[in-house]
Amino acid sequence: MSDIRVLVVEDEPIAAAAHAAYVGRLEGFTLAGTAPDGQSALRLMTDFAAAGTPVELVLLDMNLPDLHGLDIARRMRAAGLFADIIAITAVRELNIVRSAVATGVVQYLIKPFTFATFSDKLASYRLFRDQLASPAAGQAGPGASQSDVDQAFASLRAPSELPLPKGLAASTLESVQDFMKLQSGAVSASEVMDALGMSRVTARRYLEYLADAGTVTRTARYGAPGRPENEYRWTRPAS
Amino acid sequence: MSDIRVLVVEDEPIAAAAHAAYVGRLEGFTLAGTAPDGQSALRLMTDFAAAGTPVELVLLDMNLPDLHGLDIARRMRAAGLFADIIAITAVRELNIVRSAVATGVVQYLIKPFTFATFSDKLASYRLFRDQLASPAAGQAGPGASQSDVDQAFASLRAPSELPLPKGLAASTLESVQDFMKLQSGAVSASEVMDALGMSRVTARRYLEYLADAGTVTRTARYGAPGRPENEYRWTRPAS
DNA sequence: CACCGTTGCGTTCATATTGGTCATGGAAGG
DNA sequence: CCTTCCATGACCAATATGAACGCAACGGTG
Numbered sequence: 131m132s133d134i135r136v137l138v139v140e141d142e143p144i145a146a147a148a149h150a151a152y153v154g155r156l157e158g159f160t161l162a163g164t165a166p167d168g169q170s171a172l173r174l175m176t177d178f179a180a181a182g183t184p185v186e187l188v189l190l191d192m193n194l195p196d197l198h199g200l201d202i203a204r205r206m207r208a209a210g211l212f213a214d215i216i217a218i219t220a221v222r223e224l225n226i227v228r229s230a231v232a233t234g235v236v237q238y239l240i241k242p243f244t245f246a247t248f249s250d251k252l253a254s255y256r257l258f259r260d261q262l263a264s265p266a267a268g269q270a271g272p273g274a275s276q277s278d279v280d281q282a283f284a285s286l287r288a289p290s291e292l293p294l295p296k297g298l299a300a301s302t303l304e305s306v307q308d309f310m311k312l313q314s315g316a317v318s319a320s321e322v323m324d325a326l327g328m329s330r331v332t333a334r335r336y337l338e339y340l341a342d343a344g345t346v347t348r349t350a351r352y353g354a355p356g357r358p359e360n361e362y363r364w365t366r367p368a369s
Numbered sequence: 370m371s372d373i374r375v376l377v378v379e380d381e382p383i384a385a386a387a388h389a390a391y392v393g394r395l396e397g398f399t400l401a402g403t404a405p406d407g408q409s410a411l412r413l414m415t416d417f418a419a420a421g422t423p424v425e426l427v428l429l430d431m432n433l434p435d436l437h438g439l440d441i442a443r444r445m446r447a448a449g450l451f452a453d454i455i456a457i458t459a460v461r462e463l464n465i466v467r468s469a470v471a472t473g474v475v476q477y478l479i480k481p482f483t484f485a486t487f488s489d490k491l492a493s494y495r496l497f498r499d500q501l502a503s504p505a506a507g508q509a510g511p512g513a514s515q516s517d518v519d520q521a522f523a524s525l526r527a528p529s530e531l532p533l534p535k536g537l538a539a540s541t542l543e544s545v546q547d548f549m550k551l552q553s554g555a556v557s558a559s560e561v562m563d564a565l566g567m568s569r570v571t572a573r574r575y576l577e578y579l580a581d582a583g584t585v586t587r588t589a590r591y592g593a594p595g596r597p598e599n600e601y602r603w604t605r606p607a608s
Numbered sequence: 609c610a611c612c613g614t615t616g617c618g619t620t621c622a623t624a625t626t627g628g629t630c631a632t633g634g635a636a637g638g
Numbered sequence: 639c640c641t642t643c644c645a646t647g648a649c650c651a652a653t654a655t656g657a658a659c660g661c662a663a664c665g666g667t668g
Contacts, residue, residue: 208447212471227518228501232451234473238522240515247515262467276479276486277543279466283477286470287522299644319626329646334627350540352567355655356625358538536653559617568655573618595616596662 133160134256135178137185139171139202140164140218141194145241149189149218152248158256159187168197168205175211185213187255190235192219192226200226203233216251236286257344257365258286285344298339302328306336310346316361318351337362372399373495374417376424378410378441379403379457380433384480388428388457391487397495398426407436407444414450424452426494429474431458431465439465442472455490475525496524537578541567545575549585555600557590576601 136153138161140146146164153161162178162185165171175185188206192199203215217230220241227238236258237251261282294300305326310317317325322333340362341348347365350358375392377400379385385403392400401417401424404410414424427445431438442454455476456469466477475497476490500521533539544565549556561572579601580587586604589597 204446204449207443207472210443212468214471225501227521228498229451231475232453232473233446234471236470238518240518243515259467262464276482279477279479282466283525287525297644302645330626331628331647332645335645348540350538350544350654352565352571352654354625355623357627357653358541359626538653541654557617569617570619570656571654574654591663593616594614594664596618596660598617 133158134186134259135160135162135183136187136189137162137171137174137178137213138164138189139166139168139194140189140191141166145191149248152245153189153252155245156249156252159252166195168194168199168202171202172205172209172211175206175213176209179211184211187252188213188215189239190215190217192217192230200229200233203230203235207233214255216255254285254344258282261285261344261365281344284342295339298336302332303336303339306333306340307345310337310340310362310364313364316349316351316363318359318361320359322362372397373425373498374399374401374422375426375428376401376410376413376417376452377403377428378407378433378438379428379430380405384430388487391484392428392491394484395488395491398491405434407433407438407441410441411444411448411450414445414452415448418450423450427452427454429454429456431456431469439468439472442469442474446472453494455494493524497521500524534578537575541571542575542578545572545579546584549576549579549601549603552603555588555590555602557598557600559598561601573599 136159138146138149138153140149143166146166150161150164153159162183163174165174171188171190175188178185190199190202194202197205199217199219206213206215215230215233215235216237216239217235218239218241219226230238236255239248239251261278294303306322309322309326319330319334319337322328322337323330326333337346337348337360340346345365346362348360348362351361352358375398377385377388377392379388382405385405389400389403392398401422402413404413410427410429414427417424429438429441433441436444438456438458445452445454454469454472454474455478456474457478457480458465459480469477476494478487478490500517533542545561548561548564558569558573558576561567561576562569565572576585576587576599579585584604585601587599587601590600591597
């Protein structure tokens with residue numbers, strides 16, 4: 131799968147350079163360009179689209195000298211530019227978040243943010259894209275089911291910085307994640323139990339959480355007598 | 370908190386009435402009106418906005434006689450109508466989902482859906498709204514933190530599960546459905562067994578369930594020695 | 609033309625495993 | 639010392655499987 135072309139829109143040169151550098155550090159993303167204000171951004175996107183290499187994702191600062199981020203988003207839609215938008219802002223106003231969602235903002239980053247936060251947001255966006263490109267592994271088909279779409283939305287809206295639900299510990303979750311990352315194939319809850327020395331209940335609880343978050347996919351394993359066993363597979367956002 | 374004003378856009382009168390009735394059954398939502406096509410929808414929304422009672426949520430069918438749902442969304446944004454959109458469609462095309470997200474679609478419903486699914490989607494949308502209206506109590510300051518925004522986005526990812534008869538698993542049913550969708554002709558239970566790697570009994574049980582639900586039709590296949598074999602054929606889902 | 613053995617599939621039932629829930633114990637923090 | 643939180647073990651519920659039994663059409667055979 132080819133890289134996702136990213137445009138950085140940011141008026142402060144230092145911040146713009148930082149964001150551009152962040153994009154460069156990520157696998158699967160390519161920096162298409164940077165723009166210091168709204169007019170330049172729109173012109174750049176139009177040019178890229180005309181050249182046949184449209185921008186697919188815009189890191190859009192909401193506070194720009196000439197236009198507000200929401201105006202830019204609106205004009206993009208009016209001009210037929212359908213790039214997805216990740217909003218970046220220092221203005222922590224919730225009503226802006228509401229309007230941003232209505233104009234097709236898929237994620238919202240609040241300055242200042244660390245590279246880890248930035249990386250999480252873009253990784254979840256990439257996972258969303260991948261899941262729409264290739265529905266449920268092994269069950270290729272022309273259409274998608276409701277659960278396929280739900281799954282894709284889930285990975286788009288489920289950043290890893292959410293407070294963990296009751297009953298889950300961060301350290302244990304990390305152990306399970308690390309173990310799953312190393313597995314090439316699918317593993318069952320029992321195998322995780324044996325490998326990590328934890329109880330079956332605990333292993334299953336964390337795997338289930340990861341499945342809901344979209345980090346791992348869950349499929350059933352048939353063929354043997356007894357209730358079908360769930361097997362979990364790490365979903366690679368494509369390396 | 371006041372109700373969320375909802376506009377239903379759907380060309381089929383029966384489906385429109387059903388969706389309107391669904392909205393009426395939900396706490397916290399008020400039906401603002403219904404529109405059979407894109408032009409009417411846009412006019413209605415403009416009128417409501419001028420009257421000071423703007424539509425806040427649109428249940429938008431993607432397949433309309435005059436305009437495609439994506440066009441309506443684009444024109445809404447161009448006209449300064451910032452209602453949120455829940456897309457409703459029978460077209461299970463993933464690339465449409467992608468474009469829909471870019472134009473500010475917050476949820477995606479695939480027809481046909483049950484009231485439970487519908488209710489879940491609108492409930493998760495309401496939760497999203499509420500969380501943006503009143504940020505986490507105890508957090509000092511007028512603004513929202515990154516985790517507040519993350520939490521609000523996360524509430525838009527609620528998965529929906531519909532109740533199944535005892536003895537049937539959702540994942541298995543989905544496997545069988547996906548397989549049947551791909552078959553152009555009729556297939557027997559044994560063929561499903563071989564293709565999906567499950568037992569004959571299981572394959573037959575799920576096919577029988579789908580036949581009762583009307584999703585597949587069942588006919589007998591004669592000509593070979595032995596008891597006649599049932600064959601199943603995928604039937605187009607109605608609305 | 610009627611009858612009967614053959615032949616597969618439909619159907620039922622017990623079984624083997626796993627998923628899910630609940631209450632308990634121990635550890636960490638205040 | 640008390641409270642909170644999380645992993646655990648045990649129990650019950652769920653569900654695919656395999657085998658055994660029954661049924662209906664086919665194809666000889668009388």
